[in-house]
Amino acid sequence: MLLIQCPYCGVEAEETEFAPGGEAHILRPGPDCTDAEWSAYLFERKNPRAVHHERWRHAFGCGKWFHMARHTHTLEVFGVYRADEAEPPQEIRDRIDARAAL
Amino acid sequence: MTRLLSGGALIDRKTKLSFTFDGKEYRGVKGDTLASALLANGVRLVNRSYKYHRPRGVVTSGPEEPNALVNLGKGDRHEPNIRMTQIELFDGLEATSQNRFPTLKADVGVMNAAASKLYPAGFYYKTFIHPRPAWKHLFEPVIRRIAGLGRAPTEADPDTYEHQYAFCDVLVAGGGPAGLLAARRAGEAGERVMLVEQTERLGGRLLVDDDAEIDGRLAREWIDEQVAALEAMENVTVRLRTCASAAFDHGYTLLYERRADHKAPTGPRHRLWRVRAGRIVGATGMIERPIPFDGNDYPGVMLASAVRDYVRLYGVAPGARTVVYTTNDDGYRTALALHAAECEVAAILDSRPDPAGMLVERAREAGLRILPATGIGTVKGGLDGVRSIRTVRLDGTGETRFIESIDCDCVAMAGGWSPVVHLYSHSGGKVRWDADAAMYRPDPDHPPRNGTGEAYTIMIGGASGALTLADVLASAAGEGAAPSVHAASEHPAAPVWFTPSEGKAAYGGKHFLDYQNDVTVADIRLAAREGFESVEHAKRYTTLGMATDQGKLSNINGHAILAEALGKAMADVGTTTFRPPYTPISMGSIAGQEKGLLFKPVRQTALHDWHAAHGAEFEPVGDWRRPYRYQQGTEKRGASITREIGRVRKAVGLLDASTLGKITVKGPDAGAFLDRMYTNMMSTLKPGRCRYGLMCNDNGFLMDDGVVVRLDADTFLCHTTSGGSDRVHAWFEEWLQTEWFDLKVHTANVTEQWGQIAVAGPKARALIEALDGDVDVSAGALPFMGWTEGTLAGCPVRIFRISFSGELSFEIATPTGYALSLWEALMAAGADMGVGPYGTEALHVLRAEKGFIVIGDETDGTVTPHDVGLSWAVSKKKDDFIGKRAMMRSDLTRKGRKQLVGLLTDDPDYVLPDGAHALSADGRRAIGHVTSTYYSPTLKRSIAMALIEDGASKMGETLTVGIDRKTTVRARIASPVFYDKEGARQNV
Structure with missing residues (x-):
């Protein structure tokens, strides 16, 4: 069971206090998009065996959505960041790069 | 009796x-396990x-025991499949053997053994395939009766169990010499330490092999010193009878504590500890391997x-004359222990050519007979167990040659040791x-x-x-x-994965891997031959x-046999x-306290007790309990529902609508936000007005209304x-926080802040007007789909003129604390008008008569607003809303x-079954299904709603x-609005 820290309220708690929300940074296309674009938005997910940027919600805490960079196999957490950030902050990317370089 | 005259470090004679075992009474002593007590009584067939x-007997003395499983206790405390080797004996213990009929000694299932050549690996997969129905009705029931372990209990468990949480810097699993030393060192370094040990005492194998000296002290003195040091430290917790059961992600560890179990008269029986440890130190020891012969x-x-x-801890001789078959020096400790206890050692068979x-x-000095490069080819025995062995020469070629027969009644196998790496492996460590x-x-x-990528588990000791x-x-x-250690040095082992009976192969014999x-062995070789x-x-x-032993004894040997059969190295087999x-x-420990009323909390409205006191039969709706109907006297369900429907259609009824969700959406962009959440336009709604709205997901399917x-x-x-x-x-919050965080909107779920009462029926307005208040509910002041606020019967209220029954209807919301007083005021004021409560079933019939949908009845997650005739509620003017693109x-x-x-x-008297399928003209295909179906007392006939292929263009057709x-029923397709199609009744 993961230990997760909420970037808003600062609480570090068990995974069961949070709810997962799938892959992060998926752009929702407008109603003029093609069927293929819409289908990709609805159904296509990366599901990597690697670092995964994903959405979580502090469901049984402050209720806020946030982003987390987590390796899906080693379960290492490289950091959490705000839900309104369109990409992971540099410091988290540095941490991921440093691990990959090992 | 085979209790030795002296010895037994753990027992109090x-x-x-x-x-009792299988109804027969025996005596044991304090400190015994059920296994040692039965062995002391000469009971070997268990x-x-x-x-x-x-026939099987006890093989081990610990948690790895594969054979000696028993039923423990009886009645509501009956528990199957408990390992005798872990059952601490107590006065009055009752155990029975398993998997035998009618008795252990005369078991009819033994004919399986006579026919064992017919039961190779994969036998069930290969045999019980045809005819198909026979599996369910013939093969499976019979096989289940013959095979299997203990019987599951049939009564509810009267004991209590609990979950506990703990945090520590270091969790040490295992209280043997390694665990004791590691816990002491960590404690002295000031860390918060939890030391857990699955048995009821610390010391591990040092209690048995106590001839070693550590730091110049005898083993027992050294143990006592460590235990005293640990007890003296406040930052160290020692928990006995507690097994580190499982390790999960990020250091989350489960401990299983047998707290009461005949030790404590009160309190929970077992505890499941959920521990977050900074580090885990696995001092879980080793398990000895048997030898396949x-x-x-x-x-x-x-x-x-x-x-x-058994000899040294319990003072029990497992046999009168023992043969030791060993692959290593440690086997000699057993021979020496037997010899010291004056039990005869018939021979020591050593796989190695030159044991030293x-x-x-x-x-040698003790005069024991040592046979180098010798193994056991065959054991001769019966129901009473071992009678003799046939020794064979092990010359390293894989073929064996008979040497001699040796009479004995006990065989000690020393096949080498396997580290208990479970905790390491559970959480992702590799072996x-x-x-x-x-x-x-x-x-x-x-x-x-x-979670930060640091190693947090180390394994120490064995x-x-x-x-x-x-x-x-x-x-x-x-x-x-x-610490400095003075103990016997040992020479390398020579593992024996398999000893053929004689010659090269295992023909005819039974060389067990997994007891x-x-x-x-033959089964594994067959699997390899057949491509597994x-x-x-x-x-x-x-x-x-x-x-249930999960291969603690068998896996390594089995993998070695597979490696040999495939001609691969052990490491490549994995x-x-x-x-x-x-x-x-x-x-019970898994469930903890979460059973009965605590399994899942139930939500109750402010009026719950009133409902209960007035004959309500409740039904679950989400987490809520809502009155399904109110029973008067002994009337049947149908009579209650008919009465409640008639009341709403002819007079006035009250419905507790408090459970309806209520979400406040506030802010300068609230209208724009709701335009995206609902299929309809909400920003054009005027203050003072209400609008029925539909919500879809981005697949275009209805999710709420x-x-x-x-x-x-x-x-x-x-x-x-x-x-x-x-x-x-x-859902609102997800979109606001993750997609449209530029919108200035707040939401609050105020469902439980408001009680809500629907007042429905031709006399609804008269009833509200009969109460003291300052609200004008006249048709002119409060038209259909309008709302107003004020005071009614002393309660602050909002009154929404909306209808889910098709009648003149007002839904009155009041702060939850006022709900009961308002309800009672309505009941009192309406006594002369025939007022009364109605339940959810009446509500459902009333709405079905009007053709109103219910999310979850008419929709199933694949239904769009257009499918249910609600196209009018889907805006064509909005640039975007959730579901818009999908609907294209x-x-x-x-x-x-x-x-x-x-x-x-x-x-008209036949009510269709819910979910019944409508058939195509040729009867070969389902073209739709019934979604709601009732008898309508208003129309005096059955009515149903259904989703039918192209149904809207088939009006008037019969299907x-x-x-x-065998049975089909004819029904005519009609409008789903069965009653008051013009909506005249609600618009007065």
């Missing part, structure tokens, strides 16, 4: 205990094997370490085959890692592969100096390691996954379905989609509905 029903399963064939345990070393020398030591060791290069006491303590000492699932070459496939094909829990844990109220320019109140309030509120997909616009219609059966294999 003066305290006698009586117990079970029948799973498949062949062969013909007949290695007769009662009396035991692990050498277990034989030594200090322990071997001691055995590595060490060919020299013939064991899987934890691989320090691939440890379990926590669990790390340390075989001698000096190595064990050195591995536990950490940075500090290791509990009756898997033999992956260790995971071979496991599943043969069931090796799949019993090992199967170690899965938690380490040993079975009670179901309800009335949206504009409270003021910046504030909306969104009603949701009773079950949907939390989901819809979370070809599948959602194609012909042939199912559409909502009404169904009127030819026989066939399949009821069962």
